Amino acid sequence: MPQNSFKRLAEEKEKEYVPPPELEQRVMAQIYLLQIMGKAVELYMPQLVQMLFQMMGHSVHHIGEMFSQKEPIHPPSRSKRTAKKNKSK
Amino acid sequence: MGGSLDKLKDHELIEKFLQTQDTSYFNLLYRRYAAKVYSKCISMLKDEARAQDAVQDIFAKLFLNLHKFNKKARLSTWIYAITYNHCIDQIRRHHKDIIQFGDNVEDPDPIAEDVQEVHDKVLLEMELDRLEAVLDAIPPDDKVILLMKYQDGMQIKEIAEALDKTESAVKMKIKRAKAKAHKAYVKLFGDFLR
Structure with missing residues (x-):
């Protein structure tokens, strides 16, 4: 079955414009760089966070405490607010 | 190793790459799709230097988002979608005032x-x-x-x-x-x- 014009046009363009070999080198160099950056972040991020907290005067245990607050702070419920309003009247 | 790698399907290559972080798997993906992505970029951007920059950006995006790839989808579809969206962004930046991207049915066109x-x-x-x-x-x-x-x-x-x-x-x-x-x-x- 003959291909449609869109597909034939794509084939022609592919033949006409071949990616230069140095483009592959550029792309792969960037991939290596991104990979190294990712590994560096993975390795040093915990230490960096720890250092920042210590600079702020907290210990590492503090971080855990901050996230394990027993009672979350909520705005007063509607009924409490209306009770307050009535009281003030 | 090269011969056996060539037989791997796209989603198998991605899986191997994510497991091992061995860039030779990613390199093979590049070789499979670079020509198509490059020719699409040329036909959209009409400039070889800009098309090369776009290919570099598109493969970097691909690398950073590979873990999000839905294995049920076709990799080619996903790569072309990234390519077209990237090219549209590039064109938009160049002609901010002319192009309006959107399907707005109520568009006064x-x-x-x-x-x-x-x-x-x-x-x-x-x-x-x-x-x-x-x-x-x-x-x-x-x-x-x-x-x-x-x-x-x-x-x-x-x-x-x-x-x-x-x-x-x-x-x-x-x-x-x-x-x-x-x-x-x-x-x-x-x-x-x-």
């Missing part, structure tokens, strides 16, 4: 008021140089949607996902893009598409 039905056959059998001229004469977002449908063979659902639109919006957009192609053809070549 005069074509939207009187969308002529253009049969697929007419577009699919057009002479290549004429087709290229017509595609270059219509807005890039219309060109992209026609390329997705007729060149890459993407389903409406896949196009909708790639462009983050609803399926009905995509259908309308295709219809309008075809009408714009028809209008461009008449303007360029004088005779009517039949």
Whole structure:
């Protein structure tokens, strides 16, 4: 079955414009760089966070405490607010 | 190793790469898709240097988002969607004031008021140089949607996902893009598409 014009046009363009070999080198160099950056972040991020907290005067245990607050702070419920309003009247 | 790697399917390559972080797997993905991505970038951006920069950015995006790839989808569809979206962004940056990307059905475009039905056959059998001229004469977002449908063979659902639109919006957009192609053809070549 003959291909449609869109597909034939794509084939022609592919033949006409071949990616230069140095483009592959550029792309792969960037991939290596991104990979190294990712590994560096993975390795040093915990230490960096720890250092920042210590600079702020907290210990590492503090971080855990901050996230394990027993009672979350909520705005007063509607009924409490209306009770307050009535009281003030 | 190279020969055995060549036999791996795309999703197997991705899985291997994610497991091992061995860049030779990613390199193979590059070799499989670079030519197609590059020619798409050239046809959209019309400049070899910009197309090369775009290819570099697209593969970097691919690398950073590979873990999000849905294994049920086709990798080619995903890569082409990234390519088209990236090219549209690039063109937008260059002509901020001209291009409006969006399927807005209520767009005050005069074509939207009187969308002529253009049969697929007419577009699919057009002479290549004429087709290229017509595609270059219509807005890039219309060109992209026609390329997705007729060149890459993407389903409406896949196009909708790639462009983050609803399926009905995509259908309308295709219809309008075809009408714009028809209008461009008449303007360029004088005779009517039949």
